[in-house]
Amino acid sequence: MFDKLESVLEKFTDIEHSLIQEGLDGKELTRLTRERGQIEPVVTAYQKYKKIKEDLAGAREMMEGDDAEMQDIAREEVDVLTKELEQVESELRILMLPTDPNDQKNVILEVRAGTGGDEASLFSADLYRMYTRYAERLGWRIEPMSMTEGTQGGYKEIVAMVTGDRVYSRLKFESGTHRVQRVPSTETQGRIHTSACTVAVLPEAEDVDITIDPKDLEISLCRASGAGGQHVNTTDSAVRIVHLPTGVVVECQDERSQHKNKAQAMKVLKARVLEKAEREQADAISAERKSQVGSGDRSERIRTYNFPQGRMTDHRINLTLYQLDDIMGGGVGEVIDALVTDHQANLLKREFGDQI
Secondary structure, three states, X not given: OHHHHXXXXXXXXXXXXXXXXOOOOHHHHHHHHHXXXXXXXXXXXXXXXXXXXXXXHHHHHHHOOOOHHHHHHHHHHHHHHHXXXXXXXXXXXXXXXXXXXXXXXXXXXXXXXXXXXXXXXXXXXXXXXXXXXXXHHHOOEEEEEEEEEOEOEOEEEEEEEEEOOOHHHHHHHHOEEXXXXXXXXXXXXXXXXXXXXXXXXXXXXXXXXXXXXXXXXXXXXXXXXXXXXXXXXXXXXXXXXXXXXXXXXXXXXXXXXHHXXXXXXXXXXXXXXXXXXXXXXXXXXXXOOOOOOOOOOOOOEEEEEEOOOOEEEEOOOOEEEOOHXXXXXXXXXXXXXXXXXXXXXXXXHHHHHHHO
């Protein structure tokens, strides 16, 4: 690990020198600044580790002196510094874990009603509201891109862009099937119904990730559909794009401007094509990444929300919390924290084995 840390420190120094060079173009400046920001926490922790180790060596040297009083002071300092060194070393192990290249990215969040009819549509709206309030707590921005309303309210499907600091690093754990158990408002016998929604979290595709050839696109315009009134356009502003090589289809009608809808649809299209390409690559090598918690497979039940009991259970880590109101109100961060911790523990075990 320490050989790798020395390499990171050397790389950081090289980047620092490059950043003060004249004639850097915008793209190179952005790349270097981003790269510097990614490794700076590692460098800071490693420099702290080296300083503590140096101080510890000095304190141990003092213990070998003839002054009894200084020996006692040095012994206390050794105890404190040893604990600090162990703590920083533990932090370094986590910082040196393999990182997901998508962690820094914004995401396309897709929530879809599954089994359960109208109740599933209502629950999809509840989930979207949960993510909206969670995003607000973290200072993220969430903007709807397209939606299809259910017949009794809620959403059959809603797609939104979430932008902010390291959005994918946290929301990626939400991909999968979310099951709800509750008594629907239309239920006269008080029976509990079970419904499900699927959540997909796609990292926003950047131009460097995937190139879409305009010749491969079939773009059509149509009139936006909706419940009526002022929100329905009288012009053909809704956009439907088909990516012919992959068969990926995207529709966007949330904006009144045809150009905005096209731009939004292209963002979703790139993300979906990128996800499809990555999934096919993973299938081809027959190796699903063990580091990923929640594959996003629609058949995977990752979490159950039981409203009569006020209980939420995440089945991947056997976590049960009896604070459903808070979670649905945006307090899902505690669950995500537990998933991140479990994810890191598995990575540490794989990377360092018996060393931890």
